[in-house]
Amino acid sequence: MTRDHWEVLCWRLAILVAVLGAWEYLTGIKAISKTPGLYWIDPFFISRPSAIARRFLYLASAEVRLTIWAMALSTVQSTVWGFLVGISTGFVAGLVLGRNDRLARIFEPYIIAFNSLPRIALVPLITMIFGFGLLAKIVLAWTIVFFIVFFNTFQGARSVDADLIHSARFLGASEGQIMRTVVIPSALAWTFASLTPSISFALIGVVVGEFIGGESGGGLGYLIIQSLGTLNAADMMVALLVLGVIGIVMALGIKQVESRLLRWRPEYQKR
Amino acid sequence: MAGPRVRIAIRDLSKTFAQGSREVAAVDRVSFDVCDKEFVAVVGPSGCGKSTILNMIGALVAPSGGQILVDGQPVAGRPAPQVGYVFQKDTVFPWRTVERNIALGLEYRGIPPAERERRVREAITLAGLQGFEDAFPATLSGGMRQRVALMRSLIVDPEILLMDEPFGALDTHTKLTLHAELLGLWEAKHQTVVFVTHDLSEAITLADRVVVLTRRPGKVKLIYEVRLRRPRDVITLRETGEYLREYGEIWHALGEEFAERTA
Numbered sequence: 001m002t003r004d005h006w007e008v009l010c011w012r013l014a015i016l017v018a019v020l021g022a023w024e025y026l027t028g029i030k031a032i033s034k035t036p037g038l039y040w041i042d043p044f045f046i047s048r049p050s051a052i053a054r055r056f057l058y059l060a061s062a063e064v065r066l067t068i069w070a071m072a073l074s075t076v077q078s079t080v081w082g083f084l085v086g087i088s089t090g091f092v093a094g095l096v097l098g099r100n101d102r103l104a105r106i107f108e109p110y111i112i113a114f115n116s117l118p119r120i121a122l123v124p125l126i127t128m129i130f131g132f133g134l135l136a137k138i139v140l141a142w143t144i145v146f147f148i149v150f151f152n153t154f155q156g157a158r159s160v161d162a163d164l165i166h167s168a169r170f171l172g173a174s175e176g177q178i179m180r181t182v183v184i185p186s187a188l189a190w191t192f193a194s195l196t197p198s199i200s201f202a203l204i205g206v207v208v209g210e211f212i213g214g215e216s217g218g219g220l221g222y223l224i225i226q227s228l229g230t231l232n233a234a235d236m237m238v239a240l241l242v243l244g245v246i247g248i249v250m251a252l253g254i255k256q257v258e259s260r261l262l263r264w265r266p267e268y269q270k271r
Numbered sequence: 272m273a274g275p276r277v278r279i280a281i282r283d284l285s286k287t288f289a290q291g292s293r294e295v296a297a298v299d300r301v302s303f304d305v306c307d308k309e310f311v312a313v314v315g316p317s318g319c320g321k322s323t324i325l326n327m328i329g330a331l332v333a334p335s336g337g338q339i340l341v342d343g344q345p346v347a348g349r350p351a352p353q354v355g356y357v358f359q360k361d362t363v364f365p366w367r368t369v370e371r372n373i374a375l376g377l378e379y380r381g382i383p384p385a386e387r388e389r390r391v392r393e394a395i396t397l398a399g400l401q402g403f404e405d406a407f408p409a410t411l412s413g414g415m416r417q418r419v420a421l422m423r424s425l426i427v428d429p430e431i432l433l434m435d436e437p438f439g440a441l442d443t444h445t446k447l448t449l450h451a452e453l454l455g456l457w458e459a460k461h462q463t464v465v466f467v468t469h470d471l472s473e474a475i476t477l478a479d480r481v482v483v484l485t486r487r488p489g490k491v492k493l494i495y496e497v498r499l500r501r502p503r504d505v506i507t508l509r510e511t512g513e514y515l516r517e518y519g520e521i522w523h524a525l526g527e528e529f530a531e532r533t534a
Binding site: 161166168169172173174177181185186189264265266 | 420
């Protein structure tokens with residue numbers, strides 16, 4: 001690591017310590033020293049780092065029926081499933097419509113109409129159909145991811161360089177071989193660009209699903225909504241913290257896969 | 272007299288493009304033949320429709336009038352299987368390594384991997400691309416990428432090779448190197464070549480005959496026989512009196528066409 005890397009890392013750490021320190025310190029100052037429960041910055045609303053850490057340890061322990069780990073697992077599971085189903089269906093649909101003008105024209109109004117529908121508005125309906133469990137959350141994530149991947153792949157499949165197709169044809173390629181060796185690799189670059197937003201949106205879909213999914217769906221969204229019921233800011237913060245970590249890990253994972261599969265692109269050529 | 276076999280016969284070939292509501296003529300009743308094992312260059316000012324002619328031979332563009340016969344068969348729809356094409360634009364697949372780009376044609380034809388590998392290795396040696404087998408095109412220079420494109424076309428042994436300003440984007444030095452390599456490869460197999468360029472010296476260096484087109488709409492102005500001996504040395508060739516004489520003669524004819532554009 002270079003000196004520059006270290007400096008950036010130090011600054012990041014310094015900011016984290018400063019924010020946590022200020023948070024812990026400021027929420028400890030009482031407005032009127034003798035009166036309990038009156039603060040300038042009230043920990044009731046935003047909790048305190050020390051309280052969050054205590055709650056985290058408690059929720060992670062075996063003392064609770066539904067541990068934070070089980071909830072995180074449920075959230076990750078639904079997100080990953082919704083994501084996988086969403087990208088595979090979105091990719092295939094994008095490829096098919098991207099290479100078939102007639103089909104694209106036929107489906108265009110339906111796709112636009114469905115995509116402009118706020119997906120959150122579908123949550124009650126999806127819950128009604130698929131129940132309160134894992135399936136409803138997966139379906140919700142899927143309805144979001146599908147369109148993101150679909151539109152990107154569609155664009156990618158349409159913008160395949162015609163001369164690449166021609167040169168494949170001159171080399172004796174059949175239509176199927178052109179699809180496999182030219183159209184798909186070329187569209188994949190576009191598809192990959194949609195994966196990072198897709199995983200974040202899948203996570204959003206799942207958490208919203210968990211808001212109304214209740215305990216049977218489990219998950220971190222359930223913890224948040226339950227904490228709202230008990231006015232427990234610390235538990236909410238724990239859930240947000242874990243969600244943040246999940247988001248980062250998933251995004252990094254996708255970057256890894258992307259840089260492996262797109263290693264032919266100039267930006268990944270540093271080896 | 273039994274003349275050489277005609278591989279490509281072009282008869283009264285015309286092409287008009289719709290530009291808004293207007294019809295613009297790009298190619299106007301062009302006729303010439305390309306014989307077996309012959310290297311023909313088509314030159315003309317930019318916009319004269321020379322690439323369009325090549326695209327029509329390659330079945331990429333449909334003619335508006337006239338006819339093209341490749342080995343006696345009218346060109347329609349799909350390119351004839353004996354025809355190869357090298358584009359001006361970089362058409363090397365960026366997601367495939369050098370080796371796998373060159374192997375494409377063999378892969379499409381279902382050649383078994385062992386033979387494929389042997390022929391690819393041969394082609395890589397021939398093109399001087401050793402050490403770059405596993406490199407992706409993004410890491411290569413323009414000259415090397417065009418070398419890969421050339422070998423990719425040649426590996427399937429096309430009897431007829433259409434080349435559309437394949438070295439147009441390269442610097443002079445790289446261009447000369449590739450001329451020498453192309454001539455070397457051509458001497459070995461004697462493919463029938465139609466080579467489109469706007470660079471007259473390139474045309475004379477490479478070709479047996481030069482078809483000179485007029486400005487748009489392109490008509491055949493004259494067809495010039497290049498009498499330089501083969502095999503040719505692309506570097507020393509340019510200093511010979513014969514080369515300069517040939518150049519001067521065609522330049523005279525072409526000069527008028529270029530002059531009005533560049534004036």
